[in-house]
Amino acid sequence: MRRNRLPRSLIVIAAAATSCCGSSPITSARIEQAIEPTFANLVRVQVSWLKMPPMDASEFQVTASCRRQLSGSDAGAGDWVCTLRWQSPDFQTLRDTFDLFVTTDGCYTATAAGESLGGPRLRLSDGTEVRNLLYAFEGCFDTT
Amino acid sequence: MSVRGCVAVVGVEYSKLAAQLKARVALAACVVGPFAFAAAMKAQSSVPEDTLFGRSVKESGFAVPLVVLGFAALWVFPVLASLVGGDVFSAEDRYGTWKTVLTRSRSRSEVFAGKVVTALGFSLLLVSVLALSSVAAGVLLIGSQPLISLSGVLLAPPHALTRVVLAWTTVVLPTCGLTAVAVLLSIATRSSVAGVGLPLIASLLMQLYAFVDGPEVIRQALITSAFGAWHGLLAEPPYYGPLVRGSMVSGVYLAICVLIAYRSLRQRDFAG
Numbered sequence: 001m002r003r004n005r006l007p008r009s010l011i012v013i014a015a016a017a018t019s020c021c022g023s024s025p026i027t028s029a030r031i032e033q034a035i036e037p038t039f040a041n042l043v044r045v046q047v048s049w050l051k052m053p054p055m056d057a058s059e060f061q062v063t064a065s066c067r068r069q070l071s072g073s074d075a076g077a078g079d080w081v082c083t084l085r086w087q088s089p090d091f092q093t094l095r096d097t098f099d100l101f102v103t104t105d106g107c108y109t110a111t112a113a114g115e116s117l118g119g120p121r122l123r124l125s126d127g128t129e130v131r132n133l134l135y136a137f138e139g140c141f142d143t144t
Numbered sequence: 145m146s147v148r149g150c151v152a153v154v155g156v157e158y159s160k161l162a163a164q165l166k167a168r169v170a171l172a173a174c175v176v177g178p179f180a181f182a183a184a185m186k187a188q189s190s191v192p193e194d195t196l197f198g199r200s201v202k203e204s205g206f207a208v209p210l211v212v213l214g215f216a217a218l219w220v221f222p223v224l225a226s227l228v229g230g231d232v233f234s235a236e237d238r239y240g241t242w243k244t245v246l247t248r249s250r251s252r253s254e255v256f257a258g259k260v261v262t263a264l265g266f267s268l269l270l271v272s273v274l275a276l277s278s279v280a281a282g283v284l285l286i287g288s289q290p291l292i293s294l295s296g297v298l299l300a301p302p303h304a305l306t307r308v309v310l311a312w313t314t315v316v317l318p319t320c321g322l323t324a325v326a327v328l329l330s331i332a333t334r335s336s337v338a339g340v341g342l343p344l345i346a347s348l349l350m351q352l353y354a355f356v357d358g359p360e361v362i363r364q365a366l367i368t369s370a371f372g373a374w375h376g377l378l379a380e381p382p383y384y385g386p387l388v389r390g391s392m393v394s395g396v397y398l399a400i401c402v403l404i405a406y407r408s409l410r411q412r413d414f415a416g
Contacts, residue, residue: 045296076357140379
């Protein structure tokens with residue numbers, strides 16, 4: 001009877017580990033909550049870099065909708081796709097899709113899918129070049 | 145065990161360290177490394193895009209210490225932590241000097257405390273030098289422009305500097321924890337190769353786990369996760385969950401390893 005004790009306790013531990021901690025903290029809700037203000041803040045900085053009239057981050061009204069690339073699970077690190085709906089400085093409603101790579105510690109890199117937001121660099125009217133902040137950006141969120 | 149006794153041991157250990165080539169090389173590397181990195185960034189057109197703040201490295205000098213911090217978490221901190229921690233006890237085995245050391249007027253506890261303080265102190269010295277040097281390299285070679293935070297907010301230079309210093313401060317405790325792991329392995333294996341090599345392998349394995357999407361509770365219990373806890377300080381508003389957890393994990397590693405190391409040194413029979 002004693003010999004059975006060890007495997008059984010192992011099964012209990014394994015079951016407890018998978019039940020309490022099976023779900024990953026990388027969820028669509030967390031990613032959406034993180035990317036919405038980050039994108040709005042970046043648009044605000046970009047607007048100032050492009051020497052357009054300053055705007056508040058809330059004026060861009062960013063809403064994100066993210067889903068995981070891997071079908072069959074709605075949480076976890078790896079590849080995600082986010083669609084951002086936002087209002088441009090000239091008050092047009094835009095939809096842009098971003099490919100995200102999210103790491104287990106809650107940091108992500110977002111890269112614009114397609115060229116709707118321009119290339120990696122933007123040329124200003126005075127001929128100087130700046131980095132296109134909206135082409136690729138990164139951020140982190142709390143996973144605890 | 146007296147404080148004076150410990151201080152005397154620390155004094156002896158530091159004079160030994162000062163004469164060692166590896167200590168000097170490590171210090172020099174911590175001073176020169178960030179400058180070489182910043183100079184390379186300035187000279188070349190590409191940027192390290194796969195590291196946090198890598199894209200901003202040419203735009204703001206404050207991104208340089210953060211890229212160095214992110215990169216150092218991979219293997220520089222484990223090396224710095226185990227360089228002295230993994231050797232400070234086993235060196236006495238290598239040279240066969242335990243009997244000489246322990247027949248002096250300092251007790252075994254004093255020798256232990258002195259050596260542990262030396263190892264922790266030297267790890268922290270290297271981390272501080274690396275931090276200062278990377279801030280200096282960034283500000284001097286790239287400049288003190290505003291930094292875009294991890295939430296897309298532009299941080300003014302004084303604000304950015306504060307965050308950078310705080311971010312570097314968060315690795316102090318995990319570095320101490322990793323040093324304690326090296327001290328324990330140095331005592332347990334009596335070999336400097338194991339004392340320096342095993343903590344390095346262990347931290348690389350722990351970081352491999354971070355790439356696997358395994359149970360979160362295991363990831364958070366790994367000391368290497370604490371090296372990334374600074375991310376929250378660069379967000380807007382800052383979040384402290386990973387920092388609190390990482391500091392607790394590091395404290396537990398530190399306490400447990402020092403305790404086991406002390407017991408195993410106390411119980412060791414040097415007479416044979």
